[in-house]
Amino acid sequence: xxxxxxxxxxxxxxxxxxxxxxxxxxxxxxxxxxxxxxxxxxxxxxxxxxxxxxxxxxxxxxxxxxxxxxxxxxxxxxxxxxxxxxxxxxxxxxxxxxxxxxxxxxxxxxxxxxxxxxxxxxxxxxxxxxxxxxxxxxxxxxxxxxxxxxxxxxxxxxxxxxxxxxxxxxxxxxxxxxxxxxxxxxxxxxxxxxxxxxxxxxxxxxxxxxxxxxxxxxxxxxxxxxxxxxxxxxxxxxxxxxxxxxxxxxxxxxxxxxxxxxxxxxxxxxxxxxxxxxxxxxxxxxxxxxxxxxxxxxxxxxxxxxxxxxxxxxxxxxxxxxxxxxxxxxxxxxxxxxxxxxxxxxxxxxxxxxxxxxxxxxxxxxxxxxxxxxxxxxxxxxxxxxxxxxxxxxxxxxxxxxxxxxxx
Amino acid sequence: xxxxxxxxxxxxxxxxxxxxxxxxxxxxxxxxxxxxxxxxxxxxxxxxxxxxxxxxxxxxxxxxxxxxxxxxxxxxxxxxxxxxxxxxxxxxxxxxxxxxxxxxxxxxxxxxxxxxxxxxxxxxxxxxxxxxxxxxxxxxxxxxxxxxxxxxxxxxxxxxxxxxxxxxxxxxxxxxxxxxxxxxxxxxxxxxxxxxxxxxxxxxxxxxxxxxxxxxxxxxxxxxxxxxxxxxxxxxxxxxxxxxxxxxxxxxxxxxxxxxxxxxxxxxxxxxxxxxxxxxxxxxxxxxxxxxxxxxxxxxxxxxxxxxxxxxxxxxxxxxxxxxxxxxxxxxxxxxxxxxxxxxxxxxxxxxxxxxxxxxxxxxxxxx
Numbered sequence: 205x206x207x208x209x210x211x212x213x214x215x216x217x218x219x220x221x222x223x224x225x226x227x228x229x230x231x232x233x234x235x236x237x238x239x240x241x242x243x244x245x246x247x248x249x250x251x252x253x254x255x256x257x258x259x260x261x262x263x264x265x266x267x268x269x270x271x272x273x274x275x276x277x278x279x280x281x282x283x284x285x286x287x288x289x290x291x292x293x294x295x296x297x298x299x300x301x302x303x304x305x306x307x308x309x310x311x312x313x314x315x316x317x318x319x320x321x322x323x324x325x326x327x328x329x330x331x332x333x334x335x336x337x338x339x340x341x342x343x344x345x346x347x348x349x350x351x352x353x354x355x356x357x358x359x360x361x362x363x364x365x366x367x368x369x370x371x372x373x374x375x376x377x378x379x380x381x382x383x384x385x386x387x388x389x390x391x392x393x394x395x396x397x398x399x400x401x402x403x404x405x406x407x408x409x410x411x412x413x414x415x416x417x418x419x420x421x422x423x424x425x426x427x428x429x430x431x432x433x434x435x436x437x438x439x440x441x442x443x444x445x446x447x448x449x450x451x452x453x454x455x456x457x458x459x460x461x462x463x464x465x466x467x468x469x470x471x472x473x474x475x476x477x478x479x480x481x482x483x484x485x486x487x488x489x490x491x492x493x494x495x496x497x498x499x500x501x502x503x504x505x506x507x508x509x510x511x512x513x514x515x516x517x518x519x520x521x522x523x524x525x526x527x528x529x530x531x532x533x534x535x536x537x538x539x540x541x542x543x544x545x546x547x548x549x550x551x552x553x554x555x556x557x558x559x560x561x562x563x564x565x566x567x568x569x570x571x572x573x574x575x576x577x578x579x580x581x582x583x584x585x586x587x588x589x590x591x592x593x594x595x596x597x598x599x600x601x602x603x604x605x606x607x608x609x610x611x612x
Numbered sequence: 613x614x615x616x617x618x619x620x621x622x623x624x625x626x627x628x629x630x631x632x633x634x635x636x637x638x639x640x641x642x643x644x645x646x647x648x649x650x651x652x653x654x655x656x657x658x659x660x661x662x663x664x665x666x667x668x669x670x671x672x673x674x675x676x677x678x679x680x681x682x683x684x685x686x687x688x689x690x691x692x693x694x695x696x697x698x699x700x701x702x703x704x705x706x707x708x709x710x711x712x713x714x715x716x717x718x719x720x721x722x723x724x725x726x727x728x729x730x731x732x733x734x735x736x737x738x739x740x741x742x743x744x745x746x747x748x749x750x751x752x753x754x755x756x757x758x759x760x761x762x763x764x765x766x767x768x769x770x771x772x773x774x775x776x777x778x779x780x781x782x783x784x785x786x787x788x789x790x791x792x793x794x795x796x797x798x799x800x801x802x803x804x805x806x807x808x809x810x811x812x813x814x815x816x817x818x819x820x821x822x823x824x825x826x827x828x829x830x831x832x833x834x835x836x837x838x839x840x841x842x843x844x845x846x847x848x849x850x851x852x853x854x855x856x857x858x859x860x861x862x863x864x865x866x867x868x869x870x871x872x873x874x875x876x877x878x879x880x881x882x883x884x885x886x887x888x889x890x891x892x893x894x895x896x897x898x899x900x901x902x903x904x905x906x907x908x909x910x911x912x913x914x915x916x917x918x919x920x921x922x923x924x925x926x927x928x929x930x931x932x933x934x935x936x937x938x939x940x941x942x943x944x945x946x947x948x949x950x951x952x953x954x955x956x957x958x959x960x961x962x963x964x965x966x967x968x969x970x971x972x973x974x975x976x977x978x979x980x
Binding site for chain 2: 276479498500504507525580584590591
């Protein structure tokens with residue numbers, strides 16, 4: 205066991221530190237963070253700067269816009285950048301999920317053209333998997349892709365698509381054969397979203413923001429050379445994408461602990477410093493234990509990946525623990541503030557209203573990328589090898605699976 | 613960064629696991645639980661022959677001079693098999709205190725015989741339920757003699773020596789080494805939750821004693837010793853967690869209800885998923901603490917407290933839910949679920965319970 209940086213890693217850390225000190229913005233939270241449009245524009249500018257300085261997509265090969273470094277360097281970068289307030293959430297899915305999908309399945313020419321633009325946030329990418337009738341059971345999706353000549357025609361609807369309103373491209377999972385069982389008739393493509401037949405409608409969330417969207421396809425067109433993987437082998441390709449999502453989630457998901465600690469150090473409850481209050485102290489112990497455990501679990505995953513392993517379902521753990529903790533921390537702090545804690549437009553709220561905003565957002569984080577319950581199923585079935593739930597759709601052609609909306 | 617045990621350390625662990633699977637069945641644990649003996653002396657001899665008691669003791673004192681990481685992986689396997697031997701008190705606590713704070717003469721007298729498995733040493737510090745862990749109000753030392761009563765002393769019935777906390781005539785709180793084979797000492801086995809590792813009350817009546825470590829250093833020494841022991845203990849707890857979860861999985865997979873394997877019900881699977889999460893958090897925290905201990909990093913105090921709190925919570929959760937998924941059979945004496953549940957109780961309290969460690973954790977976190 206060894207937790208220290210190698211000489212090269214220490215050098216990289218020092219370089220990252222000094223560049224960040226000169227170029228990154230300090231943390232601004234809650235009310236102070238600005239509107240969603242402001243944050244998006246900030247994020248684009250930040251990615252341009254980062255890319256030009258050689259700090260984007262560190263683990264990608266150089267010819268695709270990366271730096272050809274090991275996962276360990278990405279961890280060092282993540283650790284250092286976490287001290288600053290630069291927004292990251294807009295491109296995590298493109299770079300974390302769509303990037304690896306292209307890396308595996310796209311042509312050499314496509315990779316050389318598209319990946320550097322993705323890394324610099326010149327093009328934003330989104331992932332078009334979930335549908336109104338296929339969320340946790342995403343393989344039950346119904347958006348059709350039909351081949352005509354060298355093209356595919358796309359019809360159907362996607363939903364919960366983060367960042368679609370900003371995206372030039374998406375990676376989409378479609379049904380290409382309804383006559384076989386649901387996992388066997390899927391095909392994955394990339395798609396140009398700036399074309400007739402594609403309509404993006406933002407969805408208003410419980411916090412008033414609109415990070416995700418509905419996306420409608422009416423005879424939208426995809427050339428066959430945008431296909432990612434073989435026809436009807438889209439499920440395997442999608443699993444690979446989701447596996448990368450787990451690693452991205454595991455190394456990036458905020459659990460709210462640092463904010464809680466900062467709040468506790470700076471605040472009073474009932475006239476005494478919060479750090480001397482027994483209830484607050486008990487929560488500090490509970491949440492620090494989980495926070496430190498998730499962080500160290502990430503180190504273990506990275507050690508495994510750096511030795512050539514594949515990020516497994518273990519990555520589900522960070523999100524399962526972190527998302528709930530984030531929600532509970534926000535709720536707990538609000539409960540220390542009495543009625544004033546309900547105010548969202550008041551400059552006196554701690555950390556610029558961060559907890560008031562987080563208590564709403566966290567409810568969505570528990571759902572995104574697989575609900576808590578799906579995460580538990582994944583752990584139980586894929587890690588612990590427990591038997592699957594009996595499935596009513598097993599071995600049935602997709603077209604005959606009951607969907608609940610066919611009427612009596 | 614490399615956050616994994618080395619191949620050599622993993623080999624030691626594999627060998628320990630295989631040996632214990634064969635030679636330390638739960639029937640051996642039950643014999644002690646049923647009062648046939650206070651520990652399994654044959655097993656003790658076997659693990660001494662394997663060099664486990666000598667693992668972390670310096671070579672100049674008859675040990676193998678391996679690091680604390682080797683002891684961690686052995687601890688995990690002892691925890692998995694609930695091996696009924698006085699390893700905890702003698703190796704994790706006493707040998708560490710003597711090696712760190714004993715004078716040369718004490719080290720030479722005790723460490724080689726601990727390494728050789730000939731001497732069992734316990735720690736006698738508790739006096740009263742609820743009293744502060746580091747205080748010794750009722751035990752007095754004066755002029756080479758010690759008087760007072762200690763309770764809940766792990767391995768106190770069979771120990772040859774005790775490390776005892778006491779207040780001296782200068783009202784200084786210090787540690788003393790006491791040979792327990794003398795007439796002025798009364799030892800009584802105390803009924804306790806986990807009788808597979810019996811506790812004793814020990815009464816000293818002007819018993820001969822010698823100082824161990826500096827005057828007034830008891831709190832500092834015990835705090836550091838508990839930090840070190842907490843790391844080893846968290847590995848024992850981790851082994852116990854894994855065994856509890858595996859027992860529940862094996863049982864519910866083969867038991868059917870409503871025409872299905874019980875393990876296929878989501879309500880049951882989610883319990884196991886939660887056990888897995890608790891175990892992985894405890895494992896990661898234990899690994900980090902093990903690293904900090906192995907290089908004596910300044911993060912050790914916080915890391916040890918974190919590992920300890922994490923392991924206490926995980927073992928309680930896994931062992932209680934293992935009973936739950938077994939249904940009524942889990943509540944019987946016949947099934948082994950209670951062996952782990954009871955061991956989880958013992959290990960949660962023996963070097964300071966959750967309350968004390970949570971306090972330590974927060975103090976250390978805020979000091980960072």
